[in-house]
Amino acid sequence: MTPSTPLVLVDASGYLFRAYHALPKLTNSQGEPTGALVGVLNMLRKLIDDQRPDYLGVVFDAGGRGFRHERYPAYKANRPAMPDDLRAQIQPLLTIIQAMGLPLLIVPGVEADDVIGTLATHAAAAGLPTLISTGDKDFAQLVSAEVTLINTMTGQVLDSEGVREKFGVPPERIADYLALMGDSVDNIPGVPKCGPKTAAKWLAEYGDLDGVIANAANVSGKIGESLRATLDQLPLARELATIKRDVALALAPTDLRPAPPDVETLREWYTRLESRRLLATLDGVGVAGATAKSLSLDFNAKLTQATDYTLILTEAELEDWLQRLHAADCFAVDTETTALNPMQAELVGIAFALAPGQAAYLPLAHDYPGAPPQLDRARVLTRLQPLLEDPHRAKIGQNLKYDMSVLARYGVTLRGIEHDTLLASYVLDSTARHDLDSLAKRFLNHDTIRFSTVAGSGAQQLRFNQVPLEQAGPYAAEDAEVAWRLQQVFQPRLAAVPALERLYREIEIPLVPVLSRLERAGVRIDSAQLTAQSADLARRILELEEQAYQVAGRRFNLGSPKQIGAIFFDELGLPVVAKTPKGAPSTSEDVLERLAADGHELPRLILDHRGLSKLKSTYTDKLPRLIDPDSGRLHTSYHQAVTATGRLSSSDPNLQNIPIRSEDGRRIRQAFIAAPGHVLLAADYSQIELRIMAHLSGDARLLAAFASGLDIHRATAAEILGCTPEDLTSEQRRSAKAINFGLIYGMSAFGLARQLGIERGAAQDYVERYFERYPGVRAFMERIRQQARNDGYVETLDGRRLHLPEISHSNHARRAAAERTAINAPMQGTAADIIKRAMIAVDAWIERERLAARLILQVHDELVLEVAETAVAEVREQVRSAMENAAALAVPLVVEIGVGANWDEAH
Structure with a gap:
């Protein structure tokens, strides 16, 4: 039986026109047109019965003018008027869909494509797989790991590979592809005589539309002349063809739950339509595959x-x-x-x-x-x-x-x-x-x-x-x-599987009451301090915008990669330090960091602007509003069954991503305060994943470095460069740190080169020397890749299985990503299991001894407790002991503990 689909979004306007043109022009005995209406209802019923979605949105165009008409008045100017017999079926169709209990979306001034694009994007961000039911090729640009398309009339399903096979370009290039070809239906200008094959060929050769434009002089023949004659209109064509993904909507994907149907209204309408097939659904199988009786x-x-x-x-x-x-x-x-x-x-x-x-x-x-x-x-x-x-x-x-x-x-x-x-x-x-x-x-x-x-x-x-x-x-x-x-x-x-049963019995089940107590404890927040920080951040954000405009020589959107790229590389002549996979100059955060490090002012201003804006919207503005009115404290929710690796996740609010390295991030942590007569105690595992790597790989040099208490990054740099740790510069230690952490995350030489800002050959040399000095690590990585390919999963020390469904995927990029995950997952998963064991032990001790202390936060490899000032010494030692003895590794687990009036002081 077909598995349930979490979210289905229906291009209902497309349904309507396809049903009207594909089906006979039926009428009932009163002469009312019914063909398109009945066709759409049957298509919806089949889709719902096949997919059984948890959430469903039926989206229609609102009609009228939108932003595309403002940008290009001739947009859709060639479309003929809607036939009267089709127009007459629209309102009855909307009424019936609502009676079916299906969420109906018609957003004034916004096309259905943009509503669907926004909902699909929000759903993907929330990890909610989405199926878009449409026959419109424009939607191919939305396809991703979380979003697929289905053509209800043909049954064809398109994922990313399917898009590439059908159109010759990946989803992220569909808007460029459409811009080159143009669209006579929507009256979007393109390159005359440029068909699908030519568009796909150009994009394959030049990377994207910007690359095609930049290389227009190299395109020969009549088609080249056509391309050069239309260069000015291509960016606009791409803008018109691009589905918006940030429409302001009053609802979220999870608001789109079908409601109980109004069976009597449906019976009246189906009788009026004279559709025995639809009437039969009210006595048998109905909407969403349930019985009509249960739905009523x-x-x-x-x-x-x-x-x-x-x-x-x-x-x-x-x-x-x-x-x-x-x-x-x-x-x-x-x-x-x-x-x-x-x-x-x-x-x-x-x-x-x-x-x-x-x-x-x-x-x-x-x-x-x-x-x-x-x-x-x-x-x-x-x-x-x-x-x-x-x-x-x-x-x-x-x-x-x-x-x-x-x-x-x-x-x-x-x-x-x-x-x-x-x-x-x-x-x-x-x-x-x-x-x-x-x-x-x-x-x-x-x-x-x-x-x-x-x-x-x-x-x-x-x-x-x-x-x-x-x-x-x-x-x-x-x-x-x-x-x-x-x-x-x-x-x-x-x-x-005894290991899984032990994991369930010894870690996951005992953790339930620990997390319940932790969530109910909450953390005290100085809301006045956060409000003051918000005001300060707002002032500094505006100052950064004005400084950026002055350096750029004009006003622009600091959040637009396209506008940033034009200013950087076309107007200011900044060096292209990296390119996208398709060869275009990159404006990624890594690139901005590297340009800023080289002394370029505008990239630094943009980075600072982004960082402050995120802090303000995510933390200083939001956290005070989430303080519980009864407890006066902030309560997050921890989730045991979300991440693939076993790590806990946090939401409402997410307290696991508050930055620690920036001064502004630390100021936010300063607003996390202890109750009167108490302090915060923060206990953090030191380099736990590298220690787990040493244990799993059994590499002699890594084991010796940790056993001796050496700075592992200095030890690595000394091994690779063949010198003593004392002779190393801070830059050399930084490079070694990048290698240590990069390799356990499966980073390639190419990725390492980008991170360190060096040539790929030099990075490859670093990697080779690393593996020469630490052969046990290379052997472990190869062993774990092979295990993943053989079993379809890897395991933590506690036997947690980390499944890798794409480890044998035919697509190289997806297979390589699964292999990188296979290398890191045992470390990250084992670290998660260890800190869970530590939480259980610390909580049990506190409950048993009835001390004035309680767990209030868990963030990655760190535990935070609120402790009475009189109990700090005893709690510090017990927490250290519990955490350092939570697992028996071949190297010591080391815990760093701090105490303070607020979280920043304690860290």
Whole structure:
């Protein structure tokens, strides 16, 4: 069965015109045109049934003039007026799509292409794979690792390789390709007589449109004359052909959840259209592959399919389930709440499951008009507390960290977590999707009741306390019951690989309460200090803009690589120090850094402007707004099941990317402060990934350097250059550091040359000398590449498997990227496992000793604690011991610890 697609975006205007021209001009018995309308609806139904998306956007053009008309008044001037019989079908189509519950997007003044481009870009940034359903070649420019196209009429699917095969150019060159050919439909000017083959040939030869323009004099024949005659209009043609990806939208991709359909409205319309095929969908399979009855919120059919779901509303029903739970060795539990943020979520109800098909929902706070009486929440929690807090009563759930944090707000400490299906799935394959709906479909072939089905989506979405119990009950009970069933699948799979089961039992499951406590602890923020920093940054950003304009000799967009390139290389004559893969002068951040290091003022001004703007928008403006009104502290969310390597990730806000090397970054960390009578203690592993490399490779020289406590970068430089560490310059040490870290990240000689600003031959010489001196590292790298090719994964010291699905890909670039990941992943993954073990040990000690200390942050290889001033000495030594003994390596683990009133002082 086709796997579910996370996000599908439909080029609905394209659907409409294709259906109109491809299908017969049908009418109903009243003479109303219906052909295009019915065609679009059938195409949508097939797409949804095939893809079963979690999120869906049906996007239409709004009509009227947009920015392209302003840039080029003749844009689309040649298009004929819409036929009357087609125009008559548009409003009925929009009405029916809305009745189907499908998110409909029509943004005034913005073309559908740009809405889709923006949503796809936002989704890709969030790691949400997207499928765009269209027959328009313009969308090929959006294709990436996260975005693919499907032509519903032909069934053709295009990924990056498919785009290259079909058009002869990669996705990033499609806009250039379209500009060269022009577009008669949209009236975009191009090069006369330049067809697809010529456009692809020129781009292959000259890299991109700028390269074609620069080499126009070298193109011979009539086509060359045509090219030279149209050079001035080509940049505009590319601008018109480029899909915008930064449209201001009022919603995010995850707001596009389908809502329950209005079945009666659909029945009226399908009857009017006289479409027996569409009417049949209301009695059989309907939108998104679910039954029309379930979509109309009648769950009786779903409940009779080998399920025994109970709604607990009376004392007698509660007593019955309490007895059943007390008699069970293990049960599944799931909380239902009013919000995703556990710090703000109110408990609405609790679901339990005892076995496949046997589950109950205990509502506690549904308060919609007409809601039936429910048991008192406080009294129920008092009765449930012994069960929930019993460490010997095994609990099953999906993402139980959330449930633990919610229950903690009510004085209940969830103990006895035995199985978490989110974490079991993650340990088995970190690259898969781990949400409950996807897991149910993948492992149980079961279509779950979606949250959007019972609560709606977007601005109209209900909070769970507003969802009627006849809908809330089956939804909640199913969540608990599915978690139970999934664990029956995962448990033998984990047991079949003892290393993975140990990882699950010893690291991931014990980490759940640690992270819950850490998140609830939060960190104190000096919001006044951050506000003052924002004002200072705003002033300096404006000053940098004016300085940049003065140096450039004109005003320009400091965020535009194209404008920057024109000023750098055409107007100021700055040297081209690097090129893009297609041969154009690069304006990447590395290039800006190198030009700035060579004394060029404008690149330094641009870098400073970008850096300050990011700090302001991401941190100084945002963090004060995120302070919790109840605790007065900032609370982030840590995620165990996101990264492929096992590292924790942080969101809302992300506190793992606050810069440390710049003065402004350190000022932000100064705003992270300790509570009165406390200090912050920061403990950071020193060069942990290099130490892991020494252990894994067994290289004698690396092992000796670490065992002797040498500065590993000086030791490397001395080995490569054949001199004593004392004779080295700081620049030589910097180069050695780049080599040490670059090679464990799989960096090539070419990449090293770019980073160090040296010739590729010199970089290759460095690499060769490095491997001559450290042969064990070369042998390890080759061994790990071969293991990855043979097994499809590599492993950490704890046995965590890091899957590499593209290790045997036919595309060289993707295969090479997988090989680089294979080299680094064991180091990064092992480092992640080690600091997780350290967190568990530190937290256990604090809980056991009841000290006035608590973990408040985890950032990469660093732990931050808030400690009472009277306990600093004891905590410092215990933290050091726990972290340095979290793994037994062939070289010592070294931890650097600092203490201060704020995070910067402590680091």
